[in-house]
Amino acid sequence: MAAFVASAGCGRVGNPATAARVSTSRHAAPLAAAAATPRPSVPTMVAPTPTKQEQFVCMDESPMTLTRYFMQAANENLDEEHVVDLQNLMASIQMACKKIASLVSRAGISNLTGYEDSGSINVQGEEQKKLDVLSNDVLKHALKWRGGKLGIIASEEEDEPIMVDELASGNYVAVFDPLDGSSNIDAGIATGTIFGIFAESAGCLASDWEAKINEEELTCLYNVLQPGSNLVASGYCMYSSSCMMVLTTGRGVQGFTLDPQIGEFVLTHPSITIPPRGTIYSVNEANSPAWDPVLLAYIKSLKDGSNASGKPYSSRYIGSMVADVHRTLMYGGLFAYPSDTKNVNGKLRLLYECSPMSFLIEQAGGIATTGKERVLDVIPSSVHQRVPLVLGSPEDVQELLDKYYEADQ
Numbered sequence: 001m002a003a004f005v006a007s008a009g010c011g012r013v014g015n016p017a018t019a020a021r022v023s024t025s026r027h028a029a030p031l032a033a034a035a036a037t038p039r040p041s042v043p044t045m046v047a048p049t050p051t052k053q054e055q056f057v058c059m060d061e062s063p064m065t066l067t068r069y070f071m072q073a074a075n076e077n078l079d080e081e082h083v084v085d086l087q088n089l090m091a092s093i094q095m096a097c098k099k100i101a102s103l104v105s106r107a108g109i110s111n112l113t114g115y116e117d118s119g120s121i122n123v124q125g126e127e128q129k130k131l132d133v134l135s136n137d138v139l140k141h142a143l144k145w146r147g148g149k150l151g152i153i154a155s156e157e158e159d160e161p162i163m164v165d166e167l168a169s170g171n172y173v174a175v176f177d178p179l180d181g182s183s184n185i186d187a188g189i190a191t192g193t194i195f196g197i198f199a200e201s202a203g204c205l206a207s208d209w210e211a212k213i214n215e216e217e218l219t220c221l222y223n224v225l226q227p228g229s230n231l232v233a234s235g236y237c238m239y240s241s242s243c244m245m246v247l248t249t250g251r252g253v254q255g256f257t258l259d260p261q262i263g264e265f266v267l268t269h270p271s272i273t274i275p276p277r278g279t280i281y282s283v284n285e286a287n288s289p290a291w292d293p294v295l296l297a298y299i300k301s302l303k304d305g306s307n308a309s310g311k312p313y314s315s316r317y318i319g320s321m322v323a324d325v326h327r328t329l330m331y332g333g334l335f336a337y338p339s340d341t342k343n344v345n346g347k348l349r350l351l352y353e354c355s356p357m358s359f360l361i362e363q364a365g366g367i368a369t370t371g372k373e374r375v376l377d378v379i380p381s382s383v384h385q386r387v388p389l390v391l392g393s394p395e396d397v398q399e400l401l402d403k404y405y406e407a408d409q
């Protein structure tokens with residue numbers, strides 16, 4: 001303990017520049033007195049072996065893990081709907097993400113890079129990577145755990161939603177992109193898993209399917225095609241220099257980092273809020289020839305500093321939504337995959353990419369829009385529907401929305 005006390009005092013006196021500044025000020029006398037006080041010698045920083053007592057104290061100060069966070073939330077809000085079920089569902093999701101994190105980090109070692117040998121193509125017409133298929137299987141199996149009360153799953157890698165199993169008395173729907181940004185996986189660049197949890201909805205949101213499909217399929221679709229505003233939880237797990245799980249249950253946004261030493265996600269970023277304005281924009285500018293004039297002018301104003309902040313912005317684009325959104329959440333600014341003449345609905349999928357991320361961004365104080373409406377208000381008409389997306393700091397996104405509004409006048 002001595003070292004700690006010593007450093008607090010010395011800080012002010014020990015720093016020559018500070019001392020010079022202080023010496024002439026009214027602080028001189030008390031500080032001179034402090035400097036004259038004999039200080040215990042600062043022990044070298046070799047951590048002594050903690051005594052049993054200290055080990056016990058250390059045990060008491062165990063970190064807030066993701067498991068403990070949900071246990072505590074459940075204990076403190078037992079009367080609250082969903083809280084216990086979410087605890088179980090999140091137990092499955094975090095276990096799956098830990099597994100995917102280890103598969104991704106060892107992809108090159110365990111021959112998991114490259115495309116699926118069968119050359120399988122998913123419903124979006126994309127050739128599936130080995131890790132796309134494996135991550136999808138890992139999540140499906142983890143979520144099939146009965147205790148999770150999960151009824152239905154919808155995934156980027158599944159053509160149609162699937163009923164977990166006929167026996168499951170599920171009343172939750174999980175939607176996920178098992179490995180987002182997988183086009184970057186072979187280069188070892190950041191990727192992630194995106195997930196969203198809906199409660200099964202009683203009512204039907206769309207009506208023209210009855211004639212075409214059987215009862216079970218109908219139930220599945222009813223319950224999957226929900227607007228993001230119905231989400232009870234969403235988040236992502238980013239596989240990068242550190243593995244981070246960032247999530248919300250509608251009470252703000254929490255960030256957990258996987259501690260490889262204890263194999264637990266530890267709360268490292270409590271109550272994340274996005275900065276009101278940033279200095280970074282993130283968009284695939286290779287598509288700019290197909291952009292509308294409002295967006296073109298806006299991005300130009302970010303480059304030349306003629307935007308409302310008066311400062312030029314920098315550009316960052318990883319090409320993995322999870323990584324680009326995570327940086328935007330941390331540093332502020334704007335991420336977009338807008339509509340353009342090539343991709344009129346943009347590229348990103350509403351149900352398991354845009355809605356879960358928009359719930360997070362809004363919970364962190366940001367804005368998420370299609371350019372025309374709030375992403376969370378869009379009612380999906382199909383499982384793999386795409387929507388244009390602009391999300392980020394409120395002042396940045398609002399500035400673009402104001403420009404569209406002015407252009408429409």
Ligand SMILES: O=P(O)(O)OC[C@H]1O[C@](O)(COP(=O)(O)O)[C@@H](O)[C@@H]1O
Pocket residue numbers: 156177179180181182183284319320321322337347
């Ligand atoms: O290469 P583009 O056209 O910029 O697209 C990049 C976007 O596509 C994605 O890779 C699509 O996601 P998937 O990898 O899950 O298909 C996003 O992660 C990313 O933001």
